[in-house]
Amino acid sequence: MFDKLFEEYKHLPKKLLDEVREESELNRLKSDEVKKVLKRIEKEYNSAQITSGEAIGIITAESFGEPGTQMILRSFHFAGVSELTLTSGLARLIELFDARKIPSTPTSTIYLTSDYNKDPNKAKQVAVSIKQTTMDEITEEFVCNLTQQRVEVILDKKKMRDLKITENYLEKTLSEKLKKVKVKQSGDKIIIKPDGKEIALSDVYQVKEKIKELSIKGIKGVNQVLPIKQANGEFVIFCDGEDLGSISEIKGVDIKRSICNNPFVIAELFGIEAARNLIMDESTNVIKSQGLDIDVRHIMFLSDVMTNTGKIRGITRSGITSEKDSVLARASFETPIKHIINASLIGEQDNLTSVIENVILNQAVPLGTGLPNLVAKMKDGAFKSKKK
C-alpha cells in the first residue's frame, strides 16, 4: 500500500518496517500518518545507535562482570531433585564463553513432526527409540559357562517386550557389534562363544564384561528421556546427550526445530549462525534463571565476537585473545613471556591501535576523548615548513 513510502526508509531494518506496515494496515492509517510514524522511528533508531568511539567491548565486559560477581554468591542448585540435572549459573556461563568442546551436562530438546507430536503414546515411542538401551538392562543373568567356554545370556522377556526388542534383532545387532565371536540363539538364551581354537578363560570373562555395557538400541549418551507436554499441546522430548546427527535419523523427529546445548554440534549441523543463536539463548537463560538482567545487545555482541570468523572461539587465551593484533595486548592477558618471545622471533610490530597497549605506554587511549584530533585550517604562510 505504502510501497513508495517504505522505499524511502529501506535503510531501516526489514523487521521494523514490516511491523510498521502491518500495524498501519491494521489501524487503517493514512499516508501522511505512516510518514510521521516512520520519521519518528528513524529518529529513535538513529539515537539508539552506538556512536563511534564508544567503548562497547569494555561496557559489555562490565555488564557481564558486575552481575557475574553476584552470581557466585547467589548460585543456588537443585541438589539432585529433578531427573535431569543441568549445569546452571556461573559454571554454565563460563563453560559457554570459554567455548568448551563438550558441555559438562549435554542435553537436547527434541521436537517431533506433526504426525507424532500430539499423541502421548507416539511421543513415548520416539522417546524409547532415542533412549540408549544396554544389554545389562534387558538381561536377567550373564553366565560364564567355563566348561563350554562361552557366555550364556539369560534374557528378561518382559523388559524386551516393553522396549520392543526381538530375539532376532538382538542376535543380529550383537553379531554386528561384537567381533571375533559367534552369536547363537537358543530358547530364551543367547549364547556367545569367542572365536579361535585356544580360548583362555580370561577371554570368556572379557566378552562377558564387554556385552554388559553394549548398547543395542538408541543413541549413545542418551540415558534419560522425558517427554513433556508443552503449553500448546505439543509433545517435546527432553533428554541428555547431544548427538543430534544420529537423533535426526529416527522417524518422527523434527530435526529442523530440535536443539542441543552444545554450540559446536549445532554449528556443524546447522551452521555458525545457529550456533550464535544458541550461545545467545543459553546465556540468556542462565542470566534470567539467576534473576539478573543483562541487555540482549551485550549478549548479541559477545556471541558475535565468538562466532564472526565462522568458527566458535572462546574468550580464552587460546580463543579470541590469541588473535589480537597487538603483542602487548596479548601479553597483558595471560602467559606474557610466551607472547613476547614468539613476537620477537618473527619481529612483530605493534601499531598501538587498541586500548591496553596505550595504557601501558601511558598514551591517550583511542576512544572517546582520546579519539578526535584537532584539525585546523591554516592560512597560507601561517605555518612555515622546515623543509622550505
Add this chain to the structure above:
Amino acid sequence: MSNVILNEKYMGVVDDTDKFINDIIERRRTGKIPNNLNICYNKEFDEIHIDTTKGRARRLLIVVKDGKSLLTDEYVEKILKNELTWDQLVKQGIIEYLDAMEEENTYIALSEDDLTDEHTHLELSPITMLGITTSLIPYSNFGSSSRLIRGSKIQKQSLGLYASNFLIRMDTDVSILNYPQKPIVKSFMHDVIKQDKHPAGQNVVIALMSFSGYNMQDSIIINKGSIQRGFARSTYFRPYQAEELRYSGGLIDEIGIPDKEVKGYKSEKDYRLLEKDGIVYTGAKIDGDSVIVGKTSPPRFLGELEEFSITASTRRESSVTIKHGEKGIVDMTLVTENDEGNKLVQVRVRNQRIPEIGDKFASRHGQKGVIGMIIPHEDMPFTETGITPDIMFSPHSIPSRMTISHLLEILAGKVGALDGRYVDGTTFDSESEESLRNNLFKLGFREDGTETMYNGITGERYDAKIFVGNMYYLKLKHMVANKIHSRASGRVQLLTRQPIEGRGKGGGLRVGEMEKDCFVAHGASLLLKERFDSDKTILPVCEVSGLMAIHDIRKDIYISPVVGENSDVSNIELSYAFKLLLDELKSMCIYPKLVLKSKY
C-alpha cells in the same frame, strides 16, 4: 572382647565391654576415680578409649537414670538454700563433665519433659549451647542465627573498660570508653562475668525513623547534644618506644637531645618538647613531626668515617616521632631496660576521640552502622514528653535481617528506664513481651512502645507513630581517625617511580585495573592518561635504532647506543613503567625497537 586404649596407648583387652565401661563410669560418679577421666566405646573398631589428658574441652550435663533426672527437686531446694555447692553435686555424680569423645556414646535430652528411658543425660539448660559473648545478647532467641553470630563478633570489638589497670599498661592500639554504663537489659551472663566491673557500652534513647536522609542503608544519626554530654567519648592510647641498640665495635645508640652536628638534624623546633634526658615531658601536646624521644645512632659504615669525614664523630639522627598524621598528649613515660640490658624508653600518647561522622557503632544484635550525620539537639525530633533520641536508626534495617531481638531490647530498655529496674533478657528465659507491654501501659505509655513525635525544625507532628525506646549501644574500635587517608603528591617507589603503597607512609590511592576500565568505558581517555601520569618521563629515543639514547647533560648531546653521537634523537613522553619493560626485554636479548611517528 574389646581393646582398651588409655591416652592413645594400647593397654590390653577386656572380656565384658559393657560391664567394664559401666564400672568405670560408676566409680567416677562415686568419686573413686578422678572425674577428669572420660571413657568412650568405639563400636566400629571395637575399642575402648580412656582419656585423662589435659586440654580437652568438656561440658557439664545432668546424669539421667531410668529416664529420671538425678537432680531432683530436693537437691534444687537445697541449692537454693545454699546448703549444697556445685562441687558437691559433681562429687555425688549428679552432674558430670563429658568430653567430645564420651558424648558420642550418650543420648542427651534438651529439657526434662523430653526424657525417656533411653536418655543418659539431661542438658542443664538450653543456653549451655551458647558461648559467653552469644549469651550476652538479650532476647537472642527472638533473632535470626546469622545475626546472632555477627552480634557476638561485634561485641568483641566494642570499646569499654578492657582492664582496670589500663593506666599502667603499655598496650598497642587500645581505647577506653570514658563513661561506660551497665546495660539496662541484661542476661544472666552479665552477672556471671561481672560485666558491671568492665562495661562496654552505653544506654541510649533510640528512635526507629528516617530523618533528613542521612541514616540510609546502615548509617545512623547522632544527637550532637548527646555527644557534648559525653556520649561515646573514648580515649585512644598508642605507645612508642626507643631502644639503645648496641652495634659491633662497641658502638651504641644514645638517647638524648641530638647535637646540631648530627647528620639529619631536624630543627630546634622539633626538639623543643624534650627534657634534658631526651624524653618528652608528660602532658606535652604533640602533633606533626615533633620528636618524642631524641636518639642518635653511630655512623653506618666505619670506613666512610675515616676516609672522607674531617670530624671524628658524625652520628646519625634516629629520633622517634609520632606516627604520620596523628596527634595527642603524652600520657606516660617509662624508662627501663630490655632483655639484653639495653636502655629502653617507652612513651604512651593519649588522644581523646569524640564521635565524628564515620565512626562505627552497633547494637548487640549484629546491627552495625556508621555515623552519617550529627544533628544539633534543637533540630532533633522530640516526643510529647520532650524526649529527644540520642540515635536515629533506619527502620529498613529490620525486616530483611529479622532481628526481632533488637526491637524487644528497645521495648525492654524503655520499661527498665521508666520503671527504674534492670530487665532480664536471658535467652529462652526472658521477661515476656506481654509483661513488658503491660508494664509500659501502666507507666502511662502506649503499650507497643510507639510515641507521637514532632519535627524538631518545623515543629510539625509526624503522622506516623515512632518506635522509641532505650537500648545498649556499643562504640566499635573502628574509628575514621585511624583510617582516613588522602594524598595529592608524595613519595614514590625507587624502581617504578610510582607512588608508594600504604596509609602509614602517606601512599597513593590506587586506580586499579577495574577503575581503569571505568574510565575507558566512559570514553574519558585524556582523564585516564592524566591519572596515570604519576610515573611519566621524558625519554630520548634514537630514531634510527629505535633504542633509548643517552643524554650527556654536560655537553648537551644525545648519544645513540647504536649510531653514536650524530643521530636524530627525539624526546618522547611515556610511562616509566614502560621504559622498565623495554629494559627487561633488552635483558632477555630481545631488541625492542621503537618506531617514531609524529602524532599530529
